[in-house]
Amino acid sequence: SQQGEEDPQALSIQEGENATMNCSYKTSINNLQWYRQNSGRGLVHLILIRSNEREKHSGRLRVTLDTSKKSSSLLITASRAADTASYFCATDTSGGSYIPTFGRGTSLIVHP
């Protein structure tokens, strides 16, 4: 089945630095979504990017999608300690009902 895989598994940075996480997938998609999960909490939807889009912005978040490489990246600029969380990408498959498949996530720690 389709699965997004995030890279790196863990990332540790200082406040103010940028954080970049990548997601690779295997087959054609309709869209790709990024979520954040704080420890012990549910997932929070961050951004959706459709297969015909290449880049999308939301506040300090920037998502790119390269369908030729089957990859996406999430960039968090000027990171804050509150950005500490796990970040997941979720991909669906073209056609049929939308069942997103999640990777294992990137664990981001932002040190104050």
Add this chain to the structure above:
Amino acid sequence: NAGVMQNPRHLVRRRGQEARLRCSPMKGHSHVYWYRQLPEEGLKFMVYLQKENIIDESGMPKERFSAEFPKEGPSILRIQQVVRGDSAAYFCASSPDGDTQYFGPGTRLTVL
């Protein structure tokens, strides 16, 4: 508009007992999804329901697990005769359109 509600937040059961997990979707959302998350893992899709219908249960174990989303009331994920391996966080998500999903805070099931 309240978010997705799940209860209980924590549930402890002994082996062989039944676990019932409830999910109230956001108002106006007719799509409900259930996921299971093991520690340090991503979310694994279990089942996708719309009112009174199971759309996709490809991620649901064939035995002991069942789900419903009645015309009135919350969606229920039911696990019969729980075993230790069922211990996990169970997340529910709802969607207004089968696209972007909004997650609940999860139910943490511990089987003793």
